[in-house]
Amino acid sequence: MTGVDDPLVVHTPGDREIVLSRLFEAPAPLVFAAFTRPELLVRWYGARGWRLAECDVDLRVGGRWRFVSLGPEGARMVQAGVYRQIEPPHRLVCTELFDDQSYPGETLVSHEFYEVAGRTTVTTTLLYATAQGRDTVLRYPMARGVGQSYTRLADLLRSTTTTRGEQP
Amino acid sequence: MGTELLDATFAALADPTRRAILARLAAGEATVTELAQPFQMSQPAISKHLKVLERAGLVSRGRDAQRRPCRLEARPLREATAWLAGYRDYWAESYQRLDALLDELQAVDQTDAERRGARPDGTGR
Numbered sequence: 221m222t223g224v225d226d227p228l229v230v231h232t233p234g235d236r237e238i239v240l241s242r243l244f245e246a247p248a249p250l251v252f253a254a255f256t257r258p259e260l261l262v263r264w265y266g267a268r269g270w271r272l273a274e275c276d277v278d279l280r281v282g283g284r285w286r287f288v289s290l291g292p293e294g295a296r297m298v299q300a301g302v303y304r305q306i307e308p309p310h311r312l313v314c315t316e317l318f319d320d321q322s323y324p325g326e327t328l329v330s331h332e333f334y335e336v337a338g339r340t341t342v343t344t345t346l347l348y349a350t351a352q353g354r355d356t357v358l359r360y361p362m363a364r365g366v367g368q369s370y371t372r373l374a375d376l377l378r379s380t381t382t383t384r385g386e387q388p
Numbered sequence: 389m390g391t392e393l394l395d396a397t398f399a400a401l402a403d404p405t406r407r408a409i410l411a412r413l414a415a416g417e418a419t420v421t422e423l424a425q426p427f428q429m430s431q432p433a434i435s436k437h438l439k440v441l442e443r444a445g446l447v448s449r450g451r452d453a454q455r456r457p458c459r460l461e462a463r464p465l466r467e468a469t470a471w472l473a474g475y476r477d478y479w480a481e482s483y484q485r486l487d488a489l490l491d492e493l494q495a496v497d498q499t500d501a502e503r504r505g506a507r508p509d510g511t512g513r
Binding site: 228230240242244245246250251253254260263264265266267 | 479480481482483485486487488489490491493494497
């Protein structure tokens with residue numbers, strides 16, 4: 221997989237945000253279910269080498285969610301939060317906090333599900349409590365984004381290649 | 389790629405003027421005077437940005453005594469994007485698994501609908 225061709229689009233419109241966007245070949249109710257039903261979440265959620273060992277979802281406003289992930293060499297990661305808005309199949313908003321969090325404050329996670337002709341674009345906005353927190357996440361090995369400057373960087377690389385190709 | 393060089397690369401890219409300079413240099417070599425023109429910035433200010441870019445290995449300067457053109461060095465950029473592509477795996481791989489799951493769920497939906505047959509309202513559900 222190459223970063224440039226990957227269908228996952230990542231950008232940073234503000235200094236506290238990371239936005240992920242990705243098209244899925246399925247209608248919104250199905251995608252919404254995949255994001256909210258534990259028996260479905262355990263089948264896809266997590267990084268390479270990690271799996272969801274516990275997945276608690278109390279799907280109501282004010283209800284709590286809690287994921288326990290197990291990773292390589294016995295690594296364990298716990299993330300949890302509270303649901304703020306539940307509007308199936310269009311919108312899901314919750315807070316997120318890791319047990320072992322290295323930056324201050326809760327993150328507000330908003331998923332928007334937008335269906336056109338049976339295909340659904342999921343846009344996830346992660347709003348961090350501080351700009352420093354966002355930058356910390358961008359530096360992690362499991363970071364969720366590359367940032368707007370890096371998207372430009374990819375464009376720059378393409379244009380550089382083109383320019384060189386055109387030179388006599 | 390070493391962490392220090394990577395830090396220098398990303399620090400250099402964190403500034404919009406420096407990204408604009410790189411974009412300009414992607415179109416071909418340019419002198420400091422030529423680079424300063426579109427930015428409404430003094431040559432010393434541009435030179436400061438260039439020093440940061442040079443330290444990060446993103447720009448090199450020609451040896452021509454009359455004209456020391458700045459040149460884009462793409463290698464650190466390529467290494468930086470390769471490194472970032474690795475970072476993206478966290479969600480990219482997760483979402484690939486979701487693709488497979490959604491395919492499977494849709495196949496199940498289809499089968500269920502066929503088994504039940506279309507309802508009088510024609511919705512199939």
